[in-house]
Amino acid sequence: MNIPKETLMRMYLEMVTIRLYEETMAEAYQEGKYPVFNIASGPVPGEMHLAAGQEPVAVGVCMHLKKEDAVVGTHRPHHFAIAKGVDLKRMTAEIFGKVTGLGRGKGGHMHLFDPDVHFSCSGIVGASIPQAVGAALAFKMRKEKRVAVAFFGDGAANQGTFHEGLNLAAIWKLPVVFVCEDNSWAISVPKEKSTAISQNADRAVAYGIPGVYVGENDVLAVYEAAGEAIERARQGGGPTIIEVKTDRFFGHFQGDPEVYRPKDEVQRLKQNDPIKRFRKYLIENDIATENELKQLDDEARKRVEEAFLFARESPYPAPEEALLHVFVE
């Protein structure tokens, strides 16, 4: 692969932005939850699923997407949203429940909708798949060269919607790419206890479509596999399923006691931090200097800080707004 430097630098920037975003969110989430951890308190209440460690999947795929391509994410949506170019300020404001948020505070962290960049997500495991299929159907019906991507987890791959969605996409030869994040866990249930075969990519056979397993949590490997699949989809070649081995650094949600997880697992996973590795790669291959990367680090920090500042300073919606927007006019 011959990837332009600009692209590589953007990948780095996006990954760092995601990581910083998630770490900043983890802190914000803790606010008001000390000494008593109460999920309902603080500036960011409710459930919180963070994706630190899983940056390569989101970035490696979304680097190939245009603004008008559609992405449907999951309950753990921030990395996808950021990689797809969702307005970071309004996204953060949404997560803070503010009226300036993408959904005026109605959706929160699992319900981020940015129609400008065709991003949506959902708190229901497996729900993304048919919806991305439908976006692809719309594109195909209108003969537009647009692509839809459904992200979902290894746990979601055992939902019925996986089967139905992949079959529909295959028979209709739709421009959609299915991307499964294999982070080995669905909350406390390890993949090998939930999934009859070791790789969901092998389930491609059941739909007569290509299936690719990316066995390392590496943005370049993802980028390569995704590039091919997205291009094939865009050219009318139909769907692909890509599964990527990736790592969840945080608990399933913030506050997860993680009793089910081997004590040292996270520690071990972090040895293989995909951002650190990518950084090293960029430097060792003389693609970027420490200084250049430092600049990107700073840029990422600035973006994240601005987004959180915007969110914090934004007002809450008026309570009566709760009654609006069940329907549009």
Place this chain on the structure above:
Amino acid sequence: MNIPKETLMRMYLEMVTIRLYEETMAEAYQEGKYPVFNIASGPVPGEMHLAAGQEPVAVGVCMHLKKEDAVVGTHRPHHFAIAKGVDLKRMTAEIFGKVTGLGRGKGGHMHLFDPDVHFSCSGIVGASIPQAVGAALAFKMRKEKRVAVAFFGDGAANQGTFHEGLNLAAIWKLPVVFVCEDNSWAISVPKEKSTAISQNADRAVAYGIPGVYVGENDVLAVYEAAGEAIERARQGGGPTIIEVKTDRFFGHFQGDPEVYRPKDEVQRLKQNDPIKRFRKYLIENDIATENELKQLDDEARKRVEEAFLFARESPYPAPEEALLHVFVE
């Protein structure tokens, strides 16, 4: 395969019984629907899905089953029920809506429950699969050497329950056999328009289980494939999916205009009538004489006639019975 004559004769008897049953039912269904075909009139109202032509699947599989093995059928359930040994009189009475029916007239043709032989079915496409998985789970938990079979159509194989059920059975290594009847149609939708690959048996790969496609509507071929799968299940070897090419001689339901079906298709399929072929096989291989088979034909006719007579002569439930049996005491 060395199949005892007794078994072969039973296969023939069961197939003939099914065929006669369906033909007799087709006639009974027409009663009261002439000159105006009104689905609500006559002694057998409502929808009616008949399985003439599909006898080999039901018989080839159920011949291996014991009374205590479980079978979950579909919206087209008569052949499975007969092959599993459901009480023919009470089944027919149920279809006639009589109080002597299996469900005292509450369920009708799509809801036949005979706990004595562990038979059930449902009008919902794909619903049989998880339920058979559950029966198998019960057997395994209790360490009983019993097997469950889920029957379903080629159309049902695109339901989410297919995926979920097969995955569950595979990870838990349950004693269940999945049997897909490929009659090429789901109402008006041909299999090639609904199913991304040509054989659902190949979807076994997605669950790491054996998959077998029986390409001819032949009771011996089914018997052989099913025997192996059921024996494996019984011995703790886990699930199998078997798909059988079979033929639907009637419309999807009685009254189906079948506009979607090539004019001569049924005519053509009947050339290959699995019962006629099996009859010929038995005679040509000197397994049975014309006379012996004639005796079985008569026995089948007697069983069917008795069942219909019982149904016709039975009383309807008292209207107020409608309020009973939502719950058991």
Place this chain on the structure above:
Amino acid sequence: MSAITSRKLTMAKAIAEAISLEMERDPRVFVMGEDVGVYGGIFGATAGLYEKFGPERVIDTPISEAGFIGAALGAAMEGMRPIVELMFVDFFGVAMDQIYNHIAKNTYFSGGNIRVPLVLMTAVGGGYNDAGQHSQCLWGTFAHLPGLKVVVPSTPYDAKGLMISAIRDDNPVIYMFHKGLLGLGWMTLIKDSTGPVPEEPYTIPFGKAEVKREGKDVSIISVAMGVYQALEAAKELEKEGISVEVLDLRTLVPLDREAIINTVKKTHRVLVVDEDYLSYGMSGEVAATVVEHAFDYLEAPVKRLAVPDVPIPYSRPLEQFVLPSSSKIVNAVKELLRS
């Protein structure tokens, strides 16, 4: 609202015509579902569309309701206006998550930024011995969950106008047609299943109940088959000097509470007729509306005639026992007048 017409159509044809007109008018409109193509829909609601618009806009699907209903949502969010058929409402349980957690909620979660112009059409109703997985109405279930408009036509005229309104609505609509009212050759025909339908497109606003018959002694409030049965009963009761007002709600969401209150103010007595299950459903909601907002006008307990909380049984005497009918309505009205 539209020119007087002498052309009569069945409700099924009226629905298909509405869809056809809108497909001509708007290239974003398309149909998908099981057997909607060559077959023309099991209940004829898409008859002729495949021939006219071809397989690209009239799409036969596999039996994957969660898949294709979810896909309809995805397409709607990308600017299409799908009409998706769920063959029988009774099958909703395989696709309900896409319906009520996504189709019904995405607009709200997005603070109004996402439009979901989607019509989910589906067959409801019993009376032809198809048992409890093929005979339910379930409008109460859908009306309970916010985010879907719930439309239930009772005449061919309304069916066409409400369907056009549904297609043009930028919000998701569940459109429930009653099998017994469609005018299908293979169902028990009731005379009002064929009725005058203008050829041109027209809309009927949601949330406007219709007084189908004026009366002063008692109000019967219903939808779909219940309206038809109420009108039959009203004729019967008229012979005995009882004057019945019949109100057809037409849409459950939005619910025309004002019309409910107005009819109570006039007659002071209410019978709700509901082919859906009795408890926790439409009949309860109407009764509650009456006691909340028209309490002072009420002269007798509200009465409810609905399926008595049992799955619809198969056998004819059993099914007839649990379904509303005009003779049961006659009796209920008489009881109501005695109380």
Place this chain on the structure above:
Amino acid sequence: MSAITSRKLTMAKAIAEAISLEMERDPRVFVMGEDVGVYGGIFGATAGLYEKFGPERVIDTPISEAGFIGAALGAAMEGMRPIVELMFVDFFGVAMDQIYNHIAKNTYFSGGNIRVPLVLMTAVGGGYNDAGQHSQCLWGTFAHLPGLKVVVPSTPYDAKGLMISAIRDDNPVIYMFHKGLLGLGWMTLIKDSTGPVPEEPYTIPFGKAEVKREGKDVSIISVAMGVYQALEAAKELEKEGISVEVLDLRTLVPLDREAIINTVKKTHRVLVVDEDYLSYGMSGEVAATVVEHAFDYLEAPVKRLAVPDVPIPYSRPLEQFVLPSSSKIVNAVKELLRS
């Protein structure tokens, strides 16, 4: 009913204890669901069971709700007594067909020949900013469809007794525990989420509402969190000389209509408090019951306080605006007394 006890448990522990006792007593009882094993259930309803009974009787499942809930049915039909957890009730839409078309109907379709001794337990309720796919109550949805008993405990004591009744019942039961009442360390703690629970097994009959507090001016009828809020409000109102009766329905199916009628006969005024959606749900059913059967005793319109037909929003001020609370109850009661 049982000896006086001073031992206090959270509702979550009371549920887990009930299950544990029944698993000891009856080898047919087992548990399955997502994260019910090592994790002990996301809401702790199965805490300690895995350690005690092992992976064969406390089974972690893949995220395949239609699959494993359907499997629970199959197992129940073959003589087991599964307790299956649907993590949040909001997810019902992926498995509803197995639940309401099969689990709820097989007994009826079989004319009583099939028993389905199955408990579907699930978490309900909001108030902690988890938005509309994780905060609903939806008991109205389940209570509308015949064939399931619907249990909604409000105290640890009831939770244990009702769970044991549910497990021993030969019919399918949906058992809905309110997240805010479980006594979880990571939720807003309310004091009654910990309460006295006897150690021995005991049952509480279904269909028996409980008068939680006697009063004479107005009746508040509710379940789960609403009961707790009503009791808080009653204390408040007492200070102003208003005497409130609080009725906890405890089960929606069967519904104790007699208790509803009796309380109306006593107080003549009713407020229904419902954390489920307003329309076509529990509040309507209770109001309808009152106007059908206690009309002559009613002195004011029935009032309803429920989620106003919007999906539960995320942001705190929005969510607080739509959920019932004790202060809203206080206001509603005062309005009711003015009318």
